Amino acid sequence: MKKILFIFIILFSITAISFTPKNITWIAIGDSITYLNDHQNETDNRVSKGYMTRVVEKLTHIHFINKGYNGWTATAIAGNIEKLGLEKADLYSVFLGTNDWWGSKPLGTMADYINNNGNSTVYGAFRMIINKLYSLNKEAKIVLITPMQRVDFVYINNYKNNAWGSYKEKNGQQLEDVANAILEIGRHENLEVVDLYHKKRMDHSTLVKFKWLKDPQSGEYKKYKYPAFIGIPFDPAKDEYPYPAASIDVTYDGLHPSDKGYQMIADELINVFKKYN
DSSP states (O other): OHHHHHHHHHHHHHHHHHTSOOOEEEEEEESHHHHGGGOGGGGTTOOSOOHHHHHHHHSTTEEEEEEEOTTOOHHHHHHTGGGSOOOOOSEEEEEOOHHHHHTTOOOOOHHHHHTTOOTTSHHHHHHHHHHHHHHHOTTOEEEEEOOOOOOOEEETTEEEEEEOOTTSOBTTBOHHHHHHHHHHHHHHHTOEEEOOTTOGGGSHHHHBSOEEEEOTTTOOEEEEOTTTTTTOOOOTTTSOOSOOGGGBSSBSSSSSBOHHHHHHHHHHHHHHHTTOO
C-alpha cells in the first residue's frame, strides 16, 4: 500500500510540474499607449490600468517590464536602441507606428528592412529593433502590434496638443500604410502580429461615442458622431474639452485606449501569449 501511495505521489508531482507554466519575462516596447499603463494620472485617471497589467492578471506566470516612451516613434526607438536598457527576456512586444505617421516619418519599403538601411524609415527602424531583440535572446518570442485607428486627438491636459484622425492622410501617408508595413514585416520574419488597425470593433466609428463641439451656425454645443464631426472647428483656447466622460468608448481622447480599449488589446495579446509556456 505504501509503495502504491509513493508511486501515486511521484506521478502526481510529475503531472503538476508538467502543467505548471514557466515564468516568462515580457518586455513591452511602445509609445504613450504602452507608457500610460503605469501613468494613469496622465489620463486624468480616466484609465484604471493598461494592457500589460490586464494581461498579467490573466496569465500570472508572465511578468512585464514597461518600455513605453510617451510620444516616441519607431525611428526614435531604433535610434536610441542601445540607450534604453533593454534586457534579455523571453518575450518582447513592439507596439509602435502611430507617432511615425503623425510625425511624417518616411515609411520606406521592404528593401529598407531587408538591407538594414537604418532608422531613416519606419521599415528600417523595425529591422534595427528586431535585430536588437534577437541579439539579446535569439530564442525570444517577438510579437508585433499594429497601431490602432484614431480619430481627432485632443490631449486632456493641454488642449493645444491635438491632431486629426487617421481617416485622412498626413503628408501623403495613411496610418494604414504603417499597419500594412508591420504586417509585411511579420510575414517576412514569421512573427505573430496582433493587427489592431483592421480590427472591426476598433474602427473609426467605435473610438468615441461623440465629439462635443459648437455648431458653426448656432454656436451651441452639440454631440457630433463620427464622421459628422470631421472638419468642424475646435478652438483649444476657448472651447470646452471635446471628449467629456460620456463620450468615452474604445478611446477616452480619440487616440489613447479607455479601459474598454485596453481590455480589447489585452484580450488579443492573451490569445497569443497563452501559447508561450
